[in-house]
Amino acid sequence: MVKSFLLFLFSFVLLTACESEERQNRNPNLLEINVNIQVSLNLPQFNQLNFPGNAMYVSNQGNLGVIVVNTGSGFLAWDAADPNILPQDCSRLEINGLEAESNCSSQNVYSLVTGQPLSGENLKYPLYAYRINQGGDVLNIFN
Numbered sequence: 001m002v003k004s005f006l007l008f009l010f011s012f013v014l015l016t017a018c019e020s021e022e023r024q025n026r027n028p029n030l031l032e033i034n035v036n037i038q039v040s041l042n043l044p045q046f047n048q049l050n051f052p053g054n055a056m057y058v059s060n061q062g063n064l065g066v067i068v069v070n071t072g073s074g075f076l077a078w079d080a081a082d083p084n085i086l087p088q089d090c091s092r093l094e095i096n097g098l099e100a101e102s103n104c105s106s107q108n109v110y111s112l113v114t115g116q117p118l119s120g121e122n123l124k125y126p127l128y129a130y131r132i133n134q135g136g137d138v139l140n141i142f143n
Helices: 002-025 044-050
Strands: 036-040 055-058 066-070 075-079 094-096 099-101 109-111 117-119 129-135 138-142
Touching: 036 044, 044 055, 044 066, 055 094, 066 138, 075 138
Parallel strands: none
Antiparallel strands: 036 138, 055 066, 066 075, 075 129, 094 099, 099 109, 109 117, 129 138
């Protein structure tokens, strides 16, 4: 009986953990665009990523660009499109320290450390995250 319960509990945790990643990727406001970029931390245009607490915008990738963040304990990459608004000029997120804000009338604000909404109305979706592998001074960002 105990074995059955533990097996059920393990299966339940495993299934719900997988579901949350799928749910994040099912955002109807964003397109599933293939992203595969390399950022060399040795290049001058990416120099500020060598310092914790800095974030940079990379254009022409994802829905409205990609935001790369040095958290101090690693790097994160987010789609620069506000996940709660259909992509348009005002929904490209602007970096303000470790926060990102859309310029639309709703002015949604998100954490660049957690990806979670900080302020705004009806914010159902967090920032769309991309994967990062670091090899030396090169960040490979992909989905």
